[in-house]
Amino acid sequence: MTKSIESRLIIVFGLLILMVMFVSSFFIIDRVKNYFYQDVQKKIDFMVSSSLLQLLQDRNLKKEDLQDIIDQTMKESQYGFMINKLIVTDSQGRVIASFPRLNSSFFPSDEILNSLSGYRVVKQDGEKQVLIFSYPIRDGKAVSRALYLEVSTQNVLGTVKDIKDILLMAYLISIAFSLLIGLLFAKTLSNPLRRLTEKALKMAEGDLDVAIDIASKDEIGKLADAFARMAKNIKMYISELEFEKQKLERILQNxxxxxxxxxxxxxxxxxxxxxxxxxxxxxxxxxxxxxxxxxxxxxxxxxxxxxxxxxxxxxxxxxxxxxxxxxxxxxxxITQQARLDSMRKQFVANVSHELRTPITTIKTYSETLLDVHDEETKRQFLSVIIKECDRMTRLVSDLLYLSRLDSGENILNTEEVSLSELVRFVCEKLKIHAERKNQTLSCSILQDVVAMVDRDKMEQVLINLIGNAITYVQEGGRIEVILQKEEDSTKIIVKDNGPGIPQEDLPRIFERFYRVDKARSRELGGSGLGLSIADEIVRAHGGRILVESKVGSGTTFTVVLPVQKDRKLL
The missing domain is CATH 3.30.450.20 (PAS domain)
Structure with missing residues (x-):
């Protein structure tokens, strides 16, 4: 069970007071008792030495005379009431005179014997509650008689008892007042500590805004000030830690x-x-x-x-x-990096494969040509070799062009170009190829549009998109090219009714070397780089190419160019 500081202070204060009072009472009573004993001794010494010893020294006094002197002394002496016994003995210890009268004629006490040897004896007998005095009575230098007195200490002990009672009452009153004062002192000491403890507990629970209103200037007040400063500093440190925590959490979360x-x-x-x-x-x-x-x-x-x-x-x-x-x-x-690494590896593999095919063809036909003597056959073989060389040339040119795009080199030579005229020109240029497959190639110019573009590069984009449509659309198919201007962009739409592109292939058609129908693409001489180059060119102009397709319903490519500078042609 824990004790409060008040109870401990009161207990310590009470024990301290009791100890002080006990020690002081012991010394006071002892000194008072000694004082009264010494006072009695002085009075008896004065009475004996001033008259009685002188009267008893006369050797000529008879026994009756000595008894008369003793009786007269007890009557006249103011201290007679204290004397219980008074005896005069001769040099042999025989009683000569006494008060009260003794029946015995011999009183052989140690005190008498010591006095007959010439010594004055003063002794306290606690059992009888008396003081014993024994004096030698000299006749000249020799001891002729001895005087023995027993003086009652009842008055002394009664006085000491009264003093004890007075001291006890005083001590009880003093203890009561002292404990009351100790309680008040303990409360004045403990109340600020109790309030400070309550504030500290609130601080421990997280309330650092508590007001510590202890105005004392002593150590408790200093402790309260220290607590207030500590709470202020802790609040500041917690705010800083909370700020740092929030900052770190915000950084980690973002x-x-x-x-x-x-x-x-x-x-x-x-x-x-x-x-x-x-x-x-x-x-x-x-x-x-x-x-x-x-x-x-x-x-x-x-x-x-x-x-x-x-x-x-x-x-x-x-x-x-x-x-x-x-x-x-x-x-x-590292998903994108891993994907790019995979694409790079695939790109290297595709390039190697695309180059290996014409090189193998050229090598095979060249070796065979050494053993051929027929001119027509030689001409056919040489035609194949030239075709494969052209294919390799186109492939290398496309790769170099893509490399220049990837390096960030500015490949555009922009100028003010009439897109209307450019679309018509490309359509007319490729119409002969469409007619060979009985395809209908129509060109619809909804508005005359002028834009800042690289004419050659945009012509390459249109040739690629329209050429792909002519290549992959079946005979008798329909291809439509539309140029239209909107509020914030210019659109060139190439729409056909060909076989379409499967949905799973649409996200990848602009990847390098990606072919929807690989066998047919190689048959038709495609490298799988045309759409990639077209997409890079349009992006370099700040635009984009959109594609919509459904298997069996045709495909629509839309080139979207931002409006930079345009005007109507007159």
């Missing part, structure tokens, strides 16, 4: 990289939104796999593949609140 932190008990203590998006609910599976993962590269990085994501995970160790090792996993999304 990081493009994912962050997952777990403690030594494999409990997730932090995860940001990017990590949730990457892991898509399989957080525990990710943690277990990362902890069990033994295959790490030299940089301590692991690769984790999750559905559509390829993630690069690095691990860091920290000491958690259990004084054990926790882990922080930094998740970097």
């Amino acid at each position: 990081m493009s990289d994912g962050v997952v932190a777990i403690n030594s008990k494999k409990e997730i203590i932090h995860i940001n939104e990017s990590a949730r998006k990457f892991l898509n609910g399989d957080i525990q599976d990710f943690v277990e796999r990362m902890l069990k993962e033994n295959r790490e590269d030299e940089n301590g990085v692991s690769i984790y593949e999750k559905e559509d994501y390829t993630l690069e995970v690095s691990k860091a160790i920290f000491i958690d609140s259990y004084s054990a090792q926790g882990y922080i996993f930094i998740i970097h999304d």
